[in-house]
Amino acid sequence: MTVQQTSMVSVYEDDPGDPLKINPPIPHPVPQLDTQPFPTAIAETAPQPNGAGPGTEAFRYWVAADALSRxxxxxxxxxxxxxxxHSTVGRALTANLNAGKDLNAFYDREGLWFFRRTVAGVTVAACESPEVVEHETGHxxxxxxxxxLFNTASAETAALHEAFGDISALLSSLRLESLRVEVLAETQGDLELSSRMSRMAEQLGWAIRQGHPDAVDxxxxxxxxxxxxxxxxxxxPPNGPANTLSSEPHSFSRVFSAAFLKIIAGIFRQQDLQDQAGLARAAEIAGQLLVDAVVAAPVxxxxxxxxxxxxxxxxxxxNGGAHGRSLRSAFIRHGILSLEAATSITESEVARRGAGIAEATPGGGDDQGLTAVTVHGATYDVAQPLTLSAPAQERRFGIAGSDPAGGTLRPADPERVATSYLEDLFRRGRVQVPEEHRTETTLVDDxxxxxxxxxxVRSTTGEGFALIRRCFD
Ligand SMILES: [Zn+2]
Known part of the structure; x- marks a missing residue:
């Protein structure tokens, strides 16, 4: 007797959607997790692929597995x-789908952790949103x-990590023909417009909005x-409502991820056919340029x-500079490059710096290129001097962002960047200071x-203490 094997599972493709506008589950082939070069795994036991629907643990498992794989x-x-x-992750990146009560998820160099909470009668499980799973996998x-980038004390490098997470969700969605077709219809081909693809994590956003109305879009x-x-x-400022820009990394990430969306839109306009295949191609070109850039760009x-x-x-x-106009235009519109900076990266300037870029390889030591900056601990309720890892590699291109008043901003010095970041973390209550490391005036988040x-933590390289990152959420 043979048992009939189901080879399909029912999943959400990008997000469960706002509870008032739920997305329909779609049948997908059973996903493969253990594939190179990024093998993944799920801590919980795999259920039978029996077509279980939303709200069941089996459904959540297959949604998360499908998103991890994609x-x-x-x-x-x-x-x-x-x-x-990263070496501490082990062979496969393992996702824990039910890590506790919260409206959040994080990556911590051991694995991925997804939380859930019931809000106004709706159980919002972070692992049930492909966009959240793909964002964390992006980290x-x-x-x-x-x-x-993991330990760098800098708001801007942390924000780039967050932008990369959202871009991971965006590019993962664009691998699906069904979503490409839907987004082209929704935006009538103008991909800069708000769409199902540009809106990240509608359900999680809804849940957060119930308790914190100004925290999200x-x-x-x-x-x-x-x-x-x-x-x-x-x-x-270290924090602010969602309709303002703050140095909080998720908030500040929106400057870069928005430029990236415009780059996809620009490259798409250059395709011979403005159809779903052209959109797939535009997403792949933009993703490739981003990977090349993060590997080579100094911190x-x-x-x-x-x-x-x-x-x-x-x-x-x-590409011989085929997309230079789309790239420069997007970065100028968001002030990431000043006009002067955008025009200074000429073909000959790139050729002159080319050797260093070609030699860049992924990975390397965690502290490579970072500079230790030591600050007075007492200001932060810490009993000894505190060492931060400041971003201080040698600049390859002498460029910077726009000064809103005109011209080019002068980049802040690494020490200023690191201390400002530390102060922001304390003002947001994001730092764990063990009891034995504190002074008597406690200003730690209660x-x-x-x-x-x-x-x-106690510094492993010198005297005193060091600030280290636990996770990206
Ligand atoms: Zn994140």
């Missing part, structure tokens, strides 16, 4: 040969490509279709500009349920 397949063809997970992919968690203009994060202050410059250089190398992304 995110891996999205980045696999774009990364240099030999790219692998792990960027950590594989550029481990130096009115129709999603974050929208990549936005008009935020670059501002040096050192000058921005510095004004990091967005440096990544932008390296995307323009990568286009010169790979809400233990607030996720601590960083902690103060």
């Amino acid at each position: 995110a891996g397949q999205t980045w696999a063809p774009l990364v240099p040969a030999g790219t692998q997970w 792990a992919i960027l950590d594989a490509l550029r481990p130096q 009115p129709d999603c968690l974050r929208n990549l279709s936005n008009s935020f203009f670059y501002h040096d994060p050192v000058q921005l 510095v202050s004004a990091y967005y500009a440096q990544v932008a410059g390296h995307m323009i250089a990568a286009d010169q190398h790979r 809400n233990p349920s607030r996720l601590k992304t960083h902690e103060i």
Whole structure:
């Protein structure tokens, strides 16, 4: 007797959707997780693929598995040969689908952790949103490509990590023909417009909005279709409502991810046919330029500009500069490059710097290129001097973002970037300071349920303490 094997599972393709506008589940083939170069796994036991629907654990499992698999397949063809997970992750990146009560998810160099909470009668499980799963997987992919970004004390490098997460979700969605067709219809081919693809995590956004009405966009968690203009994060407040720009990395990430959406839209306009296949091609071209850029770009202050410059250089190398206009236009419109900066990256300038770019390889030591900056601990309720890892590699392109008043901003010095970042973390209550490391005046956040992304530990290299990252959420 043979048992009939079901080879299809029912999943959400991008997000469950706002509870008032739920997306229909779609049948997909049973996903493969253990594939190179980014093998993934799920801690929970695999249920039978029996077509279970929304609200069941089996459904959540297959949604998460499908999204993990798609995110891996999205980045696999774009990364240099030999790219692998950060060494502490192990062979496969393991997702934990029910890690506790919260409206959040994070990547912590051991695996992915997804939380859930019931809000107004709706159980919102982060693992049930493909966009959330693909965002977190994006953190792990960027950590594989550029481990130096994990501990860098800089709002702008942290924000690039968040933008990469949202771009991971965007590119993963664009691998699906069904979503490409839907988005082209919704935007009538103008991909800069708000669409199902630009709106990240509608359901999680809805759930957060119930308790914190100004913390997220009115129709999603974050929208990549936005008009935020670059501002040096050192000058921005540490937090703010969703309709303003702050130095909080998810908030500030929207400047870069919005430019990336416009780049896809621009490259799409250049395709021979403005159809779903042309959109797939545009997404792949833009994703490739981003990977090339993050591998090669030095970790510095004004990091967005440096990544932008390296995307323009990568286009010169790979495509003879065919997409230079789309790239420059998007980066100028969001102030990531000043007009002067955008025009200074000429073909001959790229050729002159080409050797260094070609030698860049993914991975490397966690602290490579970072500079230790030591600050007085007492200001932060820490009993000894505190060491931060400041972004201080040598700049390849002498470029920076727009000064809103005109001209080019002068990048802040690495020490200023690092101390401003530390102060922001404390003002947001994101640092865990162990009791034994504190002074007597305690200013540490008193809400233990607030996720601590960083902690103060005894320095392994010198005297005193060091700030290290625990996770990206
Ligand atoms: Zn994130």
